[in-house]
Amino acid sequence: MSSDNGRAVKQRSRNGVSAAAPAPAPAGGNVSARRSAGRMFTVVSWIVLVGFAALWIIPSLWAIKTSLTPNSVSAVGAGPILRNWNLTIDSYRTLLNGGNIWNWYLASVVTSVVTVALTILFASMTAYALSRLRFRGRHLVFLLMIAGIMVPAQVLIVPIFQELNAFGLLNTYWAVILPQVPAVIAVFVFKQFFDGLPQAFEESALIDGAGYWRIYWSIVMPMSRPVIGAMSIVTFVGVWNNLILPLFVLSNPNLMTIPVGLATVQGSYGQQLSDIQASSILGALPLVVLFLIFQKRIVEGVAGTGLKG
Amino acid sequence: MFVAPFGIFYLVFLIWPVVYMFITSLFDTSLVKHGFGPFAGFANYREMLTKPEFWSAMWHTIQFTLYTVPPLVVLAFVFAVLANRIGGRSEWLFRLAFFVPFILPSATIALIWSFIYTPSTGLWNSFQKLLGAADPAPVLGTPDLAMVGIAVTTVWWTIGFNFILYLAGLQDIPRELYEAAAVDGASQWQQIRSITIPLLSRTTTLVLLLQIIASLKIFDQVYLMTAGGPGISTQVVLGLVTTTAFTDYRVGAAAAASVLLFIVILAITVVRPLIERIQQRREA
Numbered sequence: 242m243s244s245d246n247g248r249a250v251k252q253r254s255r256n257g258v259s260a261a262a263p264a265p266a267p268a269g270g271n272v273s274a275r276r277s278a279g280r281m282f283t284v285v286s287w288i289v290l291v292g293f294a295a296l297w298i299i300p301s302l303w304a305i306k307t308s309l310t311p312n313s314v315s316a317v318g319a320g321p322i323l324r325n326w327n328l329t330i331d332s333y334r335t336l337l338n339g340g341n342i343w344n345w346y347l348a349s350v351v352t353s354v355v356t357v358a359l360t361i362l363f364a365s366m367t368a369y370a371l372s373r374l375r376f377r378g379r380h381l382v383f384l385l386m387i388a389g390i391m392v393p394a395q396v397l398i399v400p401i402f403q404e405l406n407a408f409g410l411l412n413t414y415w416a417v418i419l420p421q422v423p424a425v426i427a428v429f430v431f432k433q434f435f436d437g438l439p440q441a442f443e444e445s446a447l448i449d450g451a452g453y454w455r456i457y458w459s460i461v462m463p464m465s466r467p468v469i470g471a472m473s474i475v476t477f478v479g480v481w482n483n484l485i486l487p488l489f490v491l492s493n494p495n496l497m498t499i500p501v502g503l504a505t506v507q508g509s510y511g512q513q514l515s516d517i518q519a520s521s522i523l524g525a526l527p528l529v530v531l532f533l534i535f536q537k538r539i540v541e542g543v544a545g546t547g548l549k550g
Numbered sequence: 551m552f553v554a555p556f557g558i559f560y561l562v563f564l565i566w567p568v569v570y571m572f573i574t575s576l577f578d579t580s581l582v583k584h585g586f587g588p589f590a591g592f593a594n595y596r597e598m599l600t601k602p603e604f605w606s607a608m609w610h611t612i613q614f615t616l617y618t619v620p621p622l623v624v625l626a627f628v629f630a631v632l633a634n635r636i637g638g639r640s641e642w643l644f645r646l647a648f649f650v651p652f653i654l655p656s657a658t659i660a661l662i663w664s665f666i667y668t669p670s671t672g673l674w675n676s677f678q679k680l681l682g683a684a685d686p687a688p689v690l691g692t693p694d695l696a697m698v699g700i701a702v703t704t705v706w707w708t709i710g711f712n713f714i715l716y717l718a719g720l721q722d723i724p725r726e727l728y729e730a731a732a733v734d735g736a737s738q739w740q741q742i743r744s745i746t747i748p749l750l751s752r753t754t755t756l757v758l759l760l761q762i763i764a765s766l767k768i769f770d771q772v773y774l775m776t777a778g779g780p781g782i783s784t785q786v787v788l789g790l791v792t793t794t795a796f797t798d799y800r801v802g803a804a805a806a807a808s809v810l811l812f813i814v815i816l817a818i819t820v821v822r823p824l825i826e827r828i829q830q831r832r833e834a
Contacts, residue, residue, distance in 0.1 A: 282738040286632040293629065294647035300706065301651070303673055304662045318671030363556035370552035382553055389564050391819040395767050395788060396812045399795045399804050400567035400574065403581075423560040457552070482655040484770045485788075489796060503657030504774055507664065514665060521661035525654040532653055539653065540645065543711060544718035 308332050308519035315514040332519035342523060344495050345502040349527075352417040352487075352498060353480040357473050359422045364472075365465065368431030369457050373443070389425040395485055402489055416490035417498065421480055427472050430545060434468045435461065471542035474535055478528060499524040571812070575805035582799050594806035604807060606782060607790040610697065611811075614772075614786060615765040617701035622761050623754070626709050630716030631746060635738075641717075649710030656707070660774035663703040664690065667775075690776050693783035700771050700784060707771075708764070712757045719753035720746070752829060759822045766815050787811045 307315050309328040314321050336342050370376065371383055401420050402411075410416045443456050451459075462469070484500040491497055497505070503524050506517055532539055575594055577586040598604045633644045651659065666673045669688030678686035689699040723746065731741045769788035772778060778785035778793075785793075787807060795804035 279732075279738060283636065286635050290629065290632045290636065290644060293625075294644055297647045297651070297706065300662050300666060303666065307665065316671075319673045319676035359559075363559065366552040367556040374552065382557070385560070385565070389560060391816055392564055392568060393763070393767055393812065393815050394564075395769060396791075396808045396815070397564075397567040397571060398788075399791065399801055399808060400570040401563065402795070403574075403801065404562070404567060404570070419559065420563040423556065423564050425560070425564070428556065453552075478653050482653070484656050484773075485792075488773075489792065500655040500657040503655065503661060507661065507774075514668075517661055518665060521658040525658040528653045528655070529650060532650055536642070536645070540649070540714055543714050 304518045304522060308515055308522050310515050312513045312515045315518075332513075332515040333523070335516060336520050336523060341494065341502065342520065345497055345499045345524070346527075348414065348417075348487075348491075348496055349481055349498045352414050353477050355414070356418045356421045356480045357476045359418070360424050360427055360476050361469055361473055363422065364424065364427035365431045365462065365469070366457065368428045368435055369461060371428070372432050372435035373440075374453065386425050386428055389423070390429070394420075398485055398489060401486070405490055411490055412493045412496060414496065417480075417483075417487045420486060421483065424476060424479075427476065430472055431465070431468060434465060438464060470535075471538050471545060474531070474538050475542035478531070478539070481528065568812075571805045571808055574802050575809050577802045578800075579802040579805070580799050581795060581801050587802065590802060594803045595810070597803060598806050598810060603782060603785070603790065604787075604810075607785045607787045607807075608810075610784055611766055611768060611786045611788075613697055614701060614704075614768050615762060617697065618704050618765050619758070619761050621705050622709055622712055623757055625705070626712030626716055626757065627750070627754070629709070629713050630720055631742060633713075634717060634720040645710075645714075648713045651707050652710035654707070656770035657774060659703060659707045660771060663699075663706075664775055667699055691780055693780050696776050696780060696784045700775055703775065704765075704768075704771055712761065715757050716750065716753060719750050723749050752826075755822075755825050755829065759818060759825075762818055763815055766811070766818070 307322055309330065309332075310322050310325050311327075311329055311331065314325045367382075367386075371379060371386075405411055405416045405420070410419070438461065442460050446456050446460055481498075482500060483498075484504065487498045487501045488504065491501060494502075494505070503521055506520050574586065576590060576592070577588065578590045578594075579585075579587045629644065629648060633641055667675075667689040669675060669691060674689060675686045687695060689695050727745050727749075728741055731745060736744070767788065768786050769792075772784050772786050772789055773792075776784045778789050788811065791804045791807045791811070794800050794807060
């Protein structure tokens with residue numbers, strides 16, 4: 242793709258240069274008309290985009306407003322919520338003192354962090370082997386990995402449930418962690434990065450007598466920090482937001498992750514709409530904070546992997 | 551040695567479940583009894599393929615895909631082109647608006663939108679009343695509207711992903727192309743039509759196929775917002791699979807339904823390298 246673009250650029254820019262030379266002085270009026278048309282386009286772009294952005298922001302603002310309104314007001318309807326501006330953090334106080342949400346946070350943090358650590362470590366090791374070592378069967382491993390990328394994990398929920406049941410792992414954090422470790426896409430992203438790394442360092446280290454483990458751990462991994470960062474965050478968001486797996490393998494309310502906990506909220510709170518909205522915001526808050534801190538990494542990670550849950 | 555740890559997880563939690571799914575689909579396996587149970591041959595498949603519930607679930611899955619894919623591709627493209635054109639410092643604002651919903655848990659999304667759709671007191675019905683509708687229908691409670699409601703929620707939730715993919719694609723197009731075209735007198739619209747769209751065709755194929763696959767795997771929003779209702783009017787294949795396995799305890803039948811969905815998704819996944827090869831040949 243990039244080479245094609247490159248060729249196209251060269252051709253076009255050659256045309257561009259030749260066309261640009263006579264343009265400025267004589268065609269002055271024409272240029273300014275074109276420029277104002279361009280400005281028009283920018284103005285219209287702004288209006289359309291800001292309009293859509295507003296449309297996109299409204300639901301979140303509405304949820305925040307509702308969570309800050311007393312339950313008694315939010316039960317009556319949309320109009321009263323909008324008219325009432327005696328904001329209160331009662332809903333948040335109730336939830337944070339209630340205790341359950343802390344268990345959900347704990348479950349989500351433990352499962353996400355452990356899954357990310359295992360995925361990054363194991364996937365990078367496999368990718369390193371595929372990229373650098375010439376072992377027997379590596380083509381088979383590579384083919385198997387490609388096949389794995391096509392498997393939609395959600396469809397496997399029933400056999401995975403049975404497997405975890407057979408291992409006696411249901412209702413443990415491991416039931417959420419283990420099935421999410423083999424993220425094949427991570428192997429590919431790491432392999433692509435490793436393939437692009439210069440091998441000079443490694444070769445001199447080999448001559449100095451360092452083993453492959455040494456090279457992997459103290460040369461390759463430190464150089465991979467940007468990929469490790471992007472992949473960690475993308476994996477973290479994926480595990481944190483996974484609903485279907487924890488929903489069926491965790492039934493103990495004390496072990497529930499945030500998405501499962503939130504799924505049970507709607508029924509149990511009845512008409513307390515402000516509390517419901519407050520809990521949905523508390524469940525999303527860590528990810529919003531993460532996004533604001535690691536904006537670039539998240540975007541790079543998503544664009545780089547092209548992966549969709 | 552390097553491959554072993556990942557390999558074990560890979561075999562135990564990806565390859566074996568696939569094999570196991572195919573095996574159990576041939577047996578009358580039950581969740582409450584040990585072992586595979588009696589051999590059933592293709593009876594589970596025959597049952598699924600003749601069962602109205604299965605076809606209705608398959609149709610709802612496809613219906614959801616038809617509702618969500620066009621707006622998620624077209625709108626994402628438009629947003630990305632406009633944001634890229636405006637460019638520079640303001641881009642983060644649109645990233646925030648369009649992309650942040652994508653990283654939120656589906657449970658949060660469902661709670662926000664269920665509340666917006668709440669009959670009579672919710673934001674949407676209140677808005678319709680404001681416009682003069684006497685008795686607006688409850689979105690999630692009306693069979694014809696429920697899937698539209700779920701689709702709108704999904705477009706709001708996931709457009710950020712495609713938006714980012716398009717922005718990444720746009721950044722690969724060199725500025726000189728547009729400058730040259732502008733000097734040659736091409737209008738903004740002509741530039742988009744003859745530079746942006748053709749050069750993004752690879753990205754579009756990727757976005758389109760990823761989107762179709764993602765939409766076919768719909769489960770979360772339906773489970774959380776309507777639980778398949780009203781009646782079974784929004785029941786999708788993955789919903790049918792989980793109900794059959796975890797409510798009716800009929801693992802064999804659920805496995806057969808999973809295999810059928812698996813085959814549909816696999817077929818689309820296999821199409822992708824084919825299309826890419828055709829595009830490569832055309833560009834060469």
